[in-house]
Amino acid sequence: MDISLESIMQVGQRLTRPFVAFLYGDTIIYWPYLLSAAVLAVGVTLITARGTGQNFMGAIRLQLSPGIWWSDSTKADYRYYVVNALVFGMVFAPFIIASEETGQRISAWLSSWLGHRDTPLFEPLTIRVAYTACFFIAYDLGRFLAHWVQHMVPLLWQFHKVHHSAEKLTPMTSYRVHPVDLILMASGGNIFGGVVTGLFYYLGAGHVTIYTFLGTHLLIGIYNLIGNLRHSHVWLDYGWFDYIFISPAQHQIHHSYLARHINKNCGFAFAFWDALFGTLYVPKEKETFPLGLGDGSDGQWHKVGRLYGWPVTMAVRLIMGKGDA
Numbered sequence: 001m002d003i004s005l006e007s008i009m010q011v012g013q014r015l016t017r018p019f020v021a022f023l024y025g026d027t028i029i030y031w032p033y034l035l036s037a038a039v040l041a042v043g044v045t046l047i048t049a050r051g052t053g054q055n056f057m058g059a060i061r062l063q064l065s066p067g068i069w070w071s072d073s074t075k076a077d078y079r080y081y082v083v084n085a086l087v088f089g090m091v092f093a094p095f096i097i098a099s100e101e102t103g104q105r106i107s108a109w110l111s112s113w114l115g116h117r118d119t120p121l122f123e124p125l126t127i128r129v130a131y132t133a134c135f136f137i138a139y140d141l142g143r144f145l146a147h148w149v150q151h152m153v154p155l156l157w158q159f160h161k162v163h164h165s166a167e168k169l170t171p172m173t174s175y176r177v178h179p180v181d182l183i184l185m186a187s188g189g190n191i192f193g194g195v196v197t198g199l200f201y202y203l204g205a206g207h208v209t210i211y212t213f214l215g216t217h218l219l220i221g222i223y224n225l226i227g228n229l230r231h232s233h234v235w236l237d238y239g240w241f242d243y244i245f246i247s248p249a250q251h252q253i254h255h256s257y258l259a260r261h262i263n264k265n266c267g268f269a270f271a272f273w274d275a276l277f278g279t280l281y282v283p284k285e286k287e288t289f290p291l292g293l294g295d296g297s298d299g300q301w302h303k304v305g306r307l308y309g310w311p312v313t314m315a316v317r318l319i320m321g322k323g324d325a
Helices: 005-019 031-052 056-063 072-095 099-114 124-152 154-164 171-175 179-203 218-227 239-243 248-254 272-277 304-319
Strands: none
Touching: 005 072, 031 056, 031 218, 072 171, 072 179, 072 304, 099 179, 124 154, 124 179, 124 218, 124 272, 154 179, 154 304
């Protein structure tokens, strides 16, 4: 059997990518995003320390302590990240509904229904600005809905437990997600973003581009500059703007298992989705809270095999009527 050099290189790239992901702009741990988060973390810590009279270096050492970055929970994140990056790319990624394919289908349907367009409906600049904004809004709505149903549908919650089983938050916690969860989350954003893409493909007569930043969608890139603080122990809220945008502090609250926090702040960029669905929680001041599931299983999830297998077992038991939601 002939094995081409290209095939070998593709496999090699998949095997090595998890270890050099910080070089790729399509990952949350792209080095500019990590650097931005680090700068923001230092700034927030400095301002907080001055406001409370806390020693700044002591506060920094607390943020960098092994209790966070080398806890059992975080070590599980590291191991799971590597294994899941390899397995997901080779096994599960094809199941994700692609945004581009969705867009092409929508555009073709509009052409067959309304007739083919040879010229853009609006000026290229207008279409480009509108597409950049509308895609981000739709993409964010799709991810919110996918996330919301993971909390509200007991069967899907069994898989989403993997993410919420983290007892410490670091940027690597972003990758602590079961493949079923990943497929649903990615497909949700891609479907809604794809519908917008198809609409603008049609309106732009096939000539549509977006504004980019750091090699990705402009607004997604800006979001990612702060995104890594969502999974951190750095308290950063937006004050009144927490009613418009989900702050890192609000997402940290999302990981709390206190009764007042459960199923709150399911949004990513925008807070108004949560406001519409009655799941918005805006803190009035800095809060402290435990992280995890709070169901007695905390501390037992931090093994790769359990992160993969337990949700499947729990889902099967739930379907058979032998498990609890």
